[in-house]
Amino acid sequence: MSALEDLISVVGPAGYVREPVDLSRYLVDIRGAFRGETGLVLKPATVQEVATLMRICWEAGIPIVPQGGNTGLCGGAIPDESGKAVVLSLERLRAIRSMDAGNSSMTVEAGVVLAAAQKAAREKSLLLPLSLGAEGSCQIGGTIATNAGGHHVRKYGSMRNLVLGLEVVLPDGSILDACRSLRKDNMGFDLKQLFIGSEGTLGVITAATLKLFPLPTEKVTVLAAVERLEDALTCFNTLQAKFAAELAVCELMSHASISLAANNIPSVQMPFAEAHPWMLLLEWEADEAIGDRVEAALADLIEAEVVRDAIVGASLSDSQRLWHLREAVVEAERAEQGSAKHDIAIPISAIPRFVQEAEPALKAMMAGVRLQVFGHLGDGNLHFNLIRPATMSKAQFFAEVAPLTERIHESVIRADGTISAEHGIGQSKVDDLERFRGGTETALMARIKNALDPQGIMNPGKVVRSSWSQ
Numbered sequence: 001m002s003a004l005e006d007l008i009s010v011v012g013p014a015g016y017v018r019e020p021v022d023l024s025r026y027l028v029d030i031r032g033a034f035r036g037e038t039g040l041v042l043k044p045a046t047v048q049e050v051a052t053l054m055r056i057c058w059e060a061g062i063p064i065v066p067q068g069g070n071t072g073l074c075g076g077a078i079p080d081e082s083g084k085a086v087v088l089s090l091e092r093l094r095a096i097r098s099m100d101a102g103n104s105s106m107t108v109e110a111g112v113v114l115a116a117a118q119k120a121a122r123e124k125s126l127l128l129p130l131s132l133g134a135e136g137s138c139q140i141g142g143t144i145a146t147n148a149g150g151h152h153v154r155k156y157g158s159m160r161n162l163v164l165g166l167e168v169v170l171p172d173g174s175i176l177d178a179c180r181s182l183r184k185d186n187m188g189f190d191l192k193q194l195f196i197g198s199e200g201t202l203g204v205i206t207a208a209t210l211k212l213f214p215l216p217t218e219k220v221t222v223l224a225a226v227e228r229l230e231d232a233l234t235c236f237n238t239l240q241a242k243f244a245a246e247l248a249v250c251e252l253m254s255h256a257s258i259s260l261a262a263n264n265i266p267s268v269q270m271p272f273a274e275a276h277p278w279m280l281l282l283e284w285e286a287d288e289a290i291g292d293r294v295e296a297a298l299a300d301l302i303e304a305e306v307v308r309d310a311i312v313g314a315s316l317s318d319s320q321r322l323w324h325l326r327e328a329v330v331e332a333e334r335a336e337q338g339s340a341k342h343d344i345a346i347p348i349s350a351i352p353r354f355v356q357e358a359e360p361a362l363k364a365m366m367a368g369v370r371l372q373v374f375g376h377l378g379d380g381n382l383h384f385n386l387i388r389p390a391t392m393s394k395a396q397f398f399a400e401v402a403p404l405t406e407r408i409h410e411s412v413i414r415a416d417g418t419i420s421a422e423h424g425i426g427q428s429k430v431d432d433l434e435r436f437r438g439g440t441e442t443a444l445m446a447r448i449k450n451a452l453d454p455q456g457i458m459n460p461g462k463v464v465r466s467s468w469s470q
Helices: 003-011 020-026 047-060 114-122 140-145 229-242 255-264 291-303 316-336 348-365 394-400 402-414 430-437 440-452
Strands: 064-067 086-089 096-100 105-109 163-169 175-178 204-211 218-226 247-254 278-286 309-313 343-345 370-376 381-387
Touching: 003 047, 047 064, 047 086, 047 163, 047 204, 064 140, 064 204, 096 114, 105 114, 105 140, 114 140, 140 204, 218 229, 218 291, 218 316, 229 247, 229 278, 229 291, 229 348, 247 255, 247 316, 255 278, 255 316, 255 370, 278 316, 291 309, 309 316, 316 370, 316 381, 343 402, 348 370, 348 381, 348 402, 381 402, 402 430, 430 440
Parallel strands: 064 086
Antiparallel strands: 096 105, 105 204, 163 175, 163 204, 218 278, 218 309, 247 278, 247 370, 343 381, 370 381
């Protein structure tokens, strides 16, 4: 038998896809920005099947592209156009292996959808705090492989902070069984950290033990309007000082981003009677009633003219309406059919100056370009996106936007920031990684890659180039 036939024999009739009509959904990313080719998608159902598949590919030199829910924004789960790689979908690895309420931990397989893992934790009065827009379709393995962030990083940290242990199949088919549930373990190198954020370039994550938290009994959601970014920063720092343990979310949205949502999404209305340049979506979590304290703190900020207006979510439905504003911003961008995304992070204190300097410079470079500034103020992560001018075609916009992206990235690096806060590197930012982190840092990444994957079969063309080690 050929190597491809060997691969198919491992997974059986339900474990592979070869027909072009069925392959298509594995070959294009969620935005339609990246497209690739393959003649075979493999869907193993057990870690042992993954290990056998990897061993066959290792011996035959077949490239492997691991794929979870395919919700990434940098093309990290899409094969190249050569058609030489097989796609390894983790969608059938969807068991919740264990739930240890006494240890506040759960062990889940890589194909478990994030929302399903959250639900399983809630049923035990526990919280898996990772929360993001794609939680209904993204899979646990993918969120670990990209070190996903989301809305609650300010309080709980990114996915890296939530992983206690990992099970990983290495390129040669050997299994790293380190799905431990310990919070302290100094027995040698913490190997799991190599694979978190590696985007499938070092091995295939097949299961993880995750850290859980007590489920909050009280939540308060607030939309606060401010006139300046400096006021947004003052508001956040004041509330963070008063509610160090309870303040879980601080999201920033520009008036322009909410207006875009209101113009494109019928269910969205401008929340305040007067227009305000910036809005903060804030959420508190607590084990006791906290509403009165929150309203008193807001009253002080309004009296000081830091906050100009505020809406307090008095019920679950009120909270959901406020969150709908934030989620609609992303949906509205898709409706505009032409946006250049920039997933940046800079020190929180530097955000006002960065935005104030970047906005006029970008508008001078492309007449009519529209800025979409929103994101996670509480951890310094902004989605600093550009929407095509109304008079410019999508094709022309993408042909001419590169200098603006370069200007944004250069400004971010000057501000001691990063051009990839939570979306990863994938295939879209490999050159930028080399440019801005080149030298010892990228050389070390390449040495690690070459040590674990000397044949270069794991997700080729993503994140790291083997040549950087030279």
